[in-house]
Amino acid sequence: MKTKSPIVDPRIIRLDLEKSASFNHLGDMEVWGTYEVFHQKKRGDQHIHAGVVHAPDPEMALVFAKEQYGRRLKCANLWVVKTSDIYSIGYENEDMFETVPEKIYREAGGYKLREKISQYKKSITSVNIKERETL
């Protein structure tokens, strides 16, 4: 089952049907932590955050994530990451993301490429129509 990952890829392929040798022992009245689930629709696509599951260890998180997030949508692959392993910028620093309006040239929309493209498309179709009329 286990596919060998290249050395540069630090991800751990956890779900091993044959062995499942490493796991956390369940304790009395244990409160499980949460895992963030990332869903990939088809091979090559980005993994997109789908939600959260409670689980005692990564394997069980994958077992639960499969039914929680993999059963309705088309799914090629799932990742789970311990919630506590996610690092985040707090909302109190949200102002860092604000852009000064004058710097619109930094946004892709500022190039007005779309207009040029639609103009070009129009010219092409009008040429085609003329060509057809002459035939």
Add this chain to the structure above:
Amino acid sequence: MNAVKDLILKMADDSLIIGHRSSEWTGLGPILEEDIAFSSMAQDKIGHALALYGILHEQFGELEADQLAFNRKESKFRCCHFAELPIGEYDFSLMRHFLFDHAEAIRYEMLSSSSFAPLAQLARKIKGEIKYHVLHANSWILRLGRGTEESRHRMQSSLNFCMPYALGIFEKNEAESDLITEGIFAGEEHLRILWEEQIWKQIDQAGLQFPNVPEKKVHMGGRSGRHTVHLHMLLEELSQVFRMEQGVEW
């Protein structure tokens, strides 16, 4: 051809009844994630039953799936006693899920190369679902078997209780030899050997003891229509809505 029909009917009835039993946990599961997983697997089982009844309908001219599921006398059912037992506590339901689904997985694996094409096709189609069911069961048995003193004890006593019923899965049909010679299905005995081998590994890994069951203690009869008292009540409930107004379009 009767032997194939018997095989398909008992598989379909097992799936329907155990699927219904599993669905009784919906909303009552130990945690939300597990509740969803268990309910989803219950739906899978009902789906397998539907597909199998469909084969009986299309290939052998039997009645449609709804009629077979909701409008048949108890004595016409061919499910094993193991599937009929009430859900009990979660340790029992998990252990039943583990023992039953391993047998089912091996059965479909065997059938994937069956000379009877509709069964081979179905076996290939539902391979992924069954793989997940077994993974889910193994994950729990391992963790609870090697969990706390209480969880280990509960898993062991459930295993001891389940085993005489689980062995009833492999009750043979009269004309089974036809299936073997025609390359349709390699037989219950063969299935049981593979099953024991496979679950032994998991049970051992979970730190549990494999119970020794004398053959005369095995719960037989389901395959010839003799059932536990539990099936009657289950069927009453299962077909309640259907019987209220027959022939209604949903």
